[in-house]
Amino acid sequence: DGGITQSPKYLFRKEGQNVTLSCEQNLNHDAMYWYRQDPGQGLRLIYYSQIVNDFQKGDIAEGYSVSREKKESFPLTVTSAQKNPTAFYLCASSASGLGDEQYFGPGTRLTVT
């Protein structure tokens, strides 16, 4: 079955630690995205990538980093510089970066204490 997987579903970390969230897709999509969602709010774009080895900052990139070494994979690292990292993180992909329909993974709920 084609789709997007994110792991783990729940992640707990101590303050000051970097943590990497996984996102893999087998839809053969060129574009991939990372969003952050806080309780009761909309999604905010962290980073996006239209093609392998290229990515751009979204609206809230500070404290985050990404890589796109393979078409299928777009991992997100939440660094210790991110002031408020506890949130629900969603990865998405779309065909050819058209953005008409983005397919979302199940999300990772990160809690930092």
Next chain:
Amino acid sequence: GQSLEQPSEVTAVEGAIVQINCTYQTSGFYGLSWYQQHDGGAPTFLSYNGLDGLEETGRFSSFLSRSDSYGYLLLQELQMKDSASYFCAGKNAGNMLTFGGGTRLMVKP
């Protein structure tokens, strides 16, 4: 940049029709998408309006008026399973989406 406004909450009864409005202020607006998200779940795509007018997909319809910077999602024959959050999202020239804050729809028996 873009900003999109939608009501925070709407309540309706099973079998009824409900309309969720979305107004936007934007530069470089290309179109309006709608997504549904159940609690704890991932957003799923419902519709996209690249042109003015009405798009219909089963019980759901979406409308866009560029001259009014306004769109809406219309849900007919409401079912309990339609209880969820609904997000409008504006697409820009770079094919990026900017999401509204979401409307929580509660369907009552």
